[in-house]
Amino acid sequence: MKLKKTLLAITSLALVCGLAACSGNGKASSQTKAKGDEFTVGFDANFPPYGYKEGGEYVGFDLDLAAEVAKRNGWKLQKRPIDWDSKDMELKSGTIDCIWNGFTMNGREDNYTFSKPYVDNSIVFVTKTDSAIKTTADLKGKTVLVQADSSGLTALQDEKNKDLVASFKEMTQVPDYNNAFMTLQAGAADAVAVDIGVAQYQLEQRGKDKFQIMNPPFHTEQYAIGFKQGNQALRDQVQTTLDEMKKDGTFLNIAKKYQLEKSVIAD
Numbered sequence: 556m557k558l559k560k561t562l563l564a565i566t567s568l569a570l571v572c573g574l575a576a577c578s579g580n581g582k583a584s585s586q587t588k589a590k591g592d593e594f595t596v597g598f599d600a601n602f603p604p605y606g607y608k609e610g611g612e613y614v615g616f617d618l619d620l621a622a623e624v625a626k627r628n629g630w631k632l633q634k635r636p637i638d639w640d641s642k643d644m645e646l647k648s649g650t651i652d653c654i655w656n657g658f659t660m661n662g663r664e665d666n667y668t669f670s671k672p673y674v675d676n677s678i679v680f681v682t683k684t685d686s687a688i689k690t691t692a693d694l695k696g697k698t699v700l701v702q703a704d705s706s707g708l709t710a711l712q713d714e715k716n717k718d719l720v721a722s723f724k725e726m727t728q729v730p731d732y733n734n735a736f737m738t739l740q741a742g743a744a745d746a747v748a749v750d751i752g753v754a755q756y757q758l759e760q761r762g763k764d765k766f767q768i769m770n771p772p773f774h775t776e777q778y779a780i781g782f783k784q785g786n787q788a789l790r791d792q793v794q795t796t797l798d799e800m801k802k803d804g805t806f807l808n809i810a811k812k813y814q815l816e817k818s819v820i821a822d
Contacts, residue, residue, distance in 0.1 A: 587788045588652075590629035596621045597651035600636035601731035604756045604813040605657040616752075616813040617655050623805060624796045639704050646783050653782045653793070657750060659706040660779040668787055670780040670794050673806075673820050677751040677772035678710040681758075683739065684767050688746060691773055695722040697745035700735040703728040707748040710774035719773070736761060748773075752815055759814075777820075 588594055598606035598617060606615040613634045625632035637645050645651045646667075659676070660669045680699070682688045688697065701707040708728065711720050720726055727744070729735045735747045736757050749757075751772065758766050782790045800806040801821055810819045 586786060587792055588628065588630055592630050593633050594621070594625045594628070594630040595633040595635050595651045596653060596655045597635050597637045597642060597645050598654075598656035599639045599731070601733055602657055602753065603760075604752060604815065606636075615656075616809060616815055617657065619809045619812070620797070620800070620806070621655050623800060623809070624793055627796050627799070628792065639702075642704075646781070649783075652789060653780050655780045657706065657752070657778055658781050659709060659776045660781070661776045662709065663781070666784060667781040668784055668790050669782070670790055670797065671820075672777035672779045673797065674752075674778035674815070674818050675820060676706065676776050676778055676818065678707050678748060678774035678776070679751050679754055679772045680769040681736075681739070681747045681749055681754050681766050682745065682769065683742075684765055686745065686767070689769070691719055691769070694719070694746060696724045698725045698727060698743075699723050699746045699748055700727050700729050700738060700744045701748040702732050702735060703730065705732075706750050706776060710776070711748055713774065716773065732757065736766075740765065752813075752818055755814065 596618070598613075598615075600606060600608055600613060602615075604615055605617045606613065608614075613636065618634055621634075622632050624630075635645075635651050637651065642654050646654060654667075657674070657676070660667075660672060663669075680688075680691070680694065688694060701711060710716065711726060729738065732747070732749055732753055735744070735749070738744050739747050740761065747754075751768070754768055758768070780790075780793060797806065807816060807819070807821045810816045810821070
């Protein structure tokens with residue numbers, strides 16, 4: 556009898572915990588924000604012009620957009636720099652509400668609940684100005700750098716670029732693009748595979764006379780805001796505000812501030 560009672564207690568406890576877990580997941584999947592709530596955005600702090608540190612403050616195109624969305628909704632914006640390799644863990648644990656930082660949606664549609672795409676992005680190769688590398692064919696036997704877990708890496712791992720990557724002497728993953736460009740400038744690598752917006756920013760900061768962007772781009776994609784899969788309610792709140800910002804011109808003005816007006820999807 557004692558054994559039966561013990562088993563019954565364990566079974567009841569498991570059932571209660573299971574229901575609680577299901578209830579908790581349901582709540583997370585439909586979580587909305589009210590005025591005064593915190594809105595925590597996860598971003599890569601070394602990904603200018605979308606997110607980076609300047610003068611002791613985190614700034615960038617995506618962070619400015621998030622700040623305006625939070626302001627219009629009466630939310631308290633929390634900018635949380637994250638290890639890009641840990642972004643999924645941060646999102647699933649609830650540490651952040653969304654991933655908003657040059658986040659490629661293509662090929663990830665089944666893993667997140669995405670906003671509408673808001674940037675048309677191209678992936679390009681950047682070389683030094685005095686380099687003889689002018690086309691992808693010239694990358695044969697060369698060392699190419701790319702940021703770990705980045706859009707550039709995803710592009711290089713695409714099946715259609717399999718032969719191109721196989722022709723490289725080496726493809727090296729680095730922690731961030733600041734590191735990549737310093738290595739390229741020092742002559743320790745031959746090219747960097749990078750998002751066009753990031754490439755243009757790096758050239759502005761380091762000198763347009765020192766680097767060249769290879770045309771045409773070898774890959775195209777789109778950026779969107781990534782929410783936890785199933786969190787349609789919060790996604791819709793943010794999307795509605797973004798749509799309003801596009802209609803009143805705020806979205807495009809922020810894009811112009813970071814010289815991204817040619818890349819954004821403003822309608």
